[in-house]
Each structure stands twice: as structure tokens, then as C-alpha cells.
Amino acid sequence: MNSNTEKRIALISVHGDPAIEIGKEEAGGQNVYVREVGKALAQLGWQVDMFSRKVSPEQETIVQHSPLCRTIRLTAGPEEFIPRDNGFKYLPEFVQQLLQFQRENHIMYPLVHTNYWLSSWVGMQLKAIQGSSQVHTYHSLGAVKYKAVDTIPLIATKRLAVEKQVLETAERIVATSPQEQQHMRSLVSAKGYIDVIPCGTDIAKFGSVDKQTARAELGIAQDAKVVLYVGRFDPRKGIETLVRAINESQLRDSGKLKLIIGGGFTPGNSDGRERDRIASIVEELGMSEFTTLPGRLSQDILPAYYAAADVCVVPSHYEPFGLVAIEAMASGTPVVASDVGGLQFTVVPEKTGLLVPPKDVAAFCVAIDRILMNPQWCDELGQTGRKHIEAMFSWGGVADRLSELYTQILATKLPERALVSQ
Numbered sequence: 287m288n289s290n291t292e293k294r295i296a297l298i299s300v301h302g303d304p305a306i307e308i309g310k311e312e313a314g315g316q317n318v319y320v321r322e323v324g325k326a327l328a329q330l331g332w333q334v335d336m337f338s339r340k341v342s343p344e345q346e347t348i349v350q351h352s353p354l355c356r357t358i359r360l361t362a363g364p365e366e367f368i369p370r371d372n373g374f375k376y377l378p379e380f381v382q383q384l385l386q387f388q389r390e391n392h393i394m395y396p397l398v399h400t401n402y403w404l405s406s407w408v409g410m411q412l413k414a415i416q417g418s419s420q421v422h423t424y425h426s427l428g429a430v431k432y433k434a435v436d437t438i439p440l441i442a443t444k445r446l447a448v449e450k451q452v453l454e455t456a457e458r459i460v461a462t463s464p465q466e467q468q469h470m471r472s473l474v475s476a477k478g479y480i481d482v483i484p485c486g487t488d489i490a491k492f493g494s495v496d497k498q499t500a501r502a503e504l505g506i507a508q509d510a511k512v513v514l515y516v517g518r519f520d521p522r523k524g525i526e527t528l529v530r531a532i533n534e535s536q537l538r539d540s541g542k543l544k545l546i547i548g549g550g551f552t553p554g555n556s557d558g559r560e561r562d563r564i565a566s567i568v569e570e571l572g573m574s575e576f577t578t579l580p581g582r583l584s585q586d587i588l589p590a591y592y593a594a595a596d597v598c599v600v601p602s603h604y605e606p607f608g609l610v611a612i613e614a615m616a617s618g619t620p621v622v623a624s625d626v627g628g629l630q631f632t633v634v635p636e637k638t639g640l641l642v643p644p645k646d647v648a649a650f651c652v653a654i655d656r657i658l659m660n661p662q663w664c665d666e667l668g669q670t671g672r673k674h675i676e677a678m679f680s681w682g683g684v685a686d687r688l689s690e691l692y693t694q695i696l697a698t699k700l701p702e703r704a705l706v707s708q
């Protein structure tokens with residue numbers, strides 16, 4: 287292997303395109319993770335190719351992010367949006383296209399880092415066909431997700447089997463929190479190798495603007511009490527809990543309260559329907575005067591929104607990691623979050639924010655009010671949160687740890703590579 291191929295990696299994210307706009311249906315944390323990890327790895331000297339499925343003929347086939355980092359869109363199935371639960375049947379074509387790309391460009395990826403279960407299947411094929419080593423990040427576990435939803439999709443059996451297989455056969459699984467690791471062990475399999483390497487955030491971008499400037503920029507009164515939600519419109523995100531909690535706030539009729547619910551949607555799609563449902567609850571409860579739904583917030587404007595807020599609320603029913611919580615803390619804003627999954631790992635109760643039981647309207651209300659009604663404590667929580675993120679959750683730090691892991695796997699000679707026996 288020459289030094290070039292040694293530092294070459296493919297990040298595979300079939301349905302989570304790292305080069306598209308974030309914050310709409312099925313485009314959230316995974317897209318951000320892949321893009322930011324890719325860019326940070328390139329800064330460490332890795333040649334990073336990120337593979338995704340092309341979902342429109344207008345999309346560029348190759349997007350160059352930096353000299354060593356690019357997104358490559360492969361045509362597999364129709365060039366249109368396909369919900370992820372319907373994507374499995376296009377994977378064999380995705381594998382063929384990736385192999386063809388390798389042939390045409392005289393590349394062979396000795397290591398692939400796959401994201402979400404669909405991509406894990408692609409990685410397992412590449413391992414079988416050409417001996418590529420595999421690192422995998424789940425982003426979401428079927429075994430956890432299906433416990434929380436009313437209707438189990440047809441693809442569930444396949445997904446659960448693939449998720450078990452990759453845990454048992456990949457060179458390494460990257461869990462983004464100890465809580466996720468525990469779920470893998472208790473719900474998926476006792477076999478396989480897991481490292482905990484968290485998600486990160488851009489600590490230069492988030493935290494770059496102070497509260498006063500941000501409020502002036504966004505036209506928000508300096509004495510307002512601002513509660514912020516950022517994320518996709520998905521019932522799993524628990525936005526209804528937040529709205530009902532604010533309805534019970536002691537500050538509800540103070541004239542100072544402002545609720546901002548940021549997130550993109552497509553009318554008629556599932557996120558559009560959830561957005562309409564939330565908007566109608568807001569109206570029903572008579573909260574329209576102090577509630578805004580500004581739509582998708584671009585990554586450029588987001589630092590101002592986080593900085594302008596007194597508290598950022600993450601009311602998810604479940605969250606494997608939860609990038610929004612660390613983005614808010616990096617911006618010096620306290621977080622009130624559901625006491626679940628990765629949020630238990632990132633939010634330090636009473637130090638950087640508060641954790642409350644998911645779906646518990648009264649508990650969210652009390653926690654939000656505690657922070658809003660004590661401005662000095664609010665500032666302290668914010669400052670501690672910023673330091674916490676600087677110390678533990680920068681993309682640079684995450685990429686350092688992934689780079690070390692990849693190097694270690696690539697240095698292991700093939701016959702010695704630890705494949706757990708089935």
C-alpha cells in the first residue's frame with residue numbers, strides 16, 4: 287500500500303447527503319456529521335470521498351468541499367427523493383456504481399466508514415468483494431426506534447438483521463455516546479467492537495456572536511425571554527411537549543416571552559404535516575402572538591438564533607446524540623432537554639442546563655421557567671456549557687480520535703484483522 291492509499295477513506299452515507307441543505311425532511315444530524323467529519327479529516331491529511339445517492343438530475347455529481355474532501359453522488363434508482371424506509375432495494379446498484387467509480391478512477395478504498403444501517407449494508411458488500419475494512423456509525427438504532435413508534439415499517443425485520451450483522455462483523459462500531467453503546471449491547475448483540483467517539487460541533491462558528499448583537503441582528507427585544515427549538519418537524523422530536531409547556535409558563539402573559547420554533551419543511555410531506563399540526567396547536571392555545579415558526583434556519587444564521595435565546599429546548603422522545611444541544615451550549619445558551627439517549631451524555635444537569643422526563647409537559651415548564659426567571663444563573667449555565675463543549679465536543683477533537691482509529695485499523699494486517707466469529 288503506498289502512502290496515498292493509506293490515508294484514503296470513503297465515508298458512505300447513502301441517504302444523508304453531506305452536501306445538501308440541512309434542516310429539512312430526513313436531512314439533519316447525520317448530514318452534518320458526515321460533512322464535518324469529512325472536512326476535519328481532510329485537514330488532518332486524509333483524502334476523503336463521501337458517497338451519497340443522487341436524488342435529482344439537477345444535483346452536481348461531484349461537490350468539492352476542500353482540496354482533499356468531496357461529495358460524490360451515485361445514481362442508484364430514480365434520481366428523486368425516496369424515503370429511507372424504501373431505499374434498501376437500490377443498494378445493490380449503489381454498490382455497483384461505487385465499484386465502477388473506483389475502477390474509473392483507479393482507486394480502492396481500504397477502509398470505509400458507513401453511516402446509518404442502509405450504508406452499513408453497502409460497507410458489508412465492499413468488505414466481502416474487496417476486503418475493505420469497515421467502521422460504522424448507526425445514527426439511529428432500529429431496536430430503539432421501533433419501541434417508540436406505533437407503526438413498524440415493513441423493512442423493520444431486514445433493518446434489525448442488518449444492524450446486528452454489522453455490529454458483529456465491522457472492524458469497529460462508533461457509538462456517539464455511552465448510552466448508545468449500552469443500547470447496542472442490550473438490544474442488538476453482545477458481540478463486536480465498539481468505541482465511544484462523540485459527535486462534535488463547530489466551536490468557532492457557534493459562540494462567535496454575543497446575545498446583544500444577535501438580538502439586534504434578528505430584531506428581538508433585548509429584554510425578551512426567548513425560548514428556542516431547532517430541528518426537524520417530526521413527532522419524535524416532541525415539539526408539542528414544548529408548546530404545551532410554554533402555555534403553562536408563569537411568563538406566558540408577561541408580554542416578554544418569545545417562542546421560536548425553527549426548522550424546515552416541505553408542504554404535503556411528513557414534516558410539512560407535523561409543522562401544520564404544531565402550528566394549529568399554537569393557534570388553538572392562543573399562543574400565536576408570541577410564537578414564530580421562521581422555517582429552515584441556515585447554518586449561517588443559526589449562531590445568531592442560539593446566541594439570542596435564553597434557553598434552547600430539546601424535547602425529543604429519543605435522541606441518539608442530539609447535535610442541537612451541543613450547538614446551543616457552544617453558543618453559551620443553556621439547554622433544557624429530555625433525559626434520554628445522548629442528551630444524558632452532553633447536558634450536565636444543573637451545570638449546563640436541565641434534564642427532564644420526555645413528554646412531561648409540567649416538568650419542561652418548571653425547568654424552562656427556572657432558567658428564564660433567574661438571569662444570573664442562566665448566564666452561568668451558558669458559560670459553563672461553552673467550556674464543556676470546548677473541552678469535549680469540537681469536530682477537530684472528534685476527527686483526531688477517528689483518525690487514530692482508522693490508522694490503527696489500517697495498520698493491522700489483513701489476516702490478523704479481528705472479525706468476531708458468528
Ligand code: UDP
Pocket residue numbers: 308309310313314315316318516517518548549550581582583584585588607608609610611613
Ligand atoms: N438544522 C439546521 N437548520 C434547521 C434545523 C436543523 O441547520 O432549520 C441542523 C441543526 O443545526 C443540527 C441538525 O440540523 O446540526 C440536527 O441534528 P440533530 O442531531 O439535533 O437531530 P437529527 O436531525 O439528526 O434528528
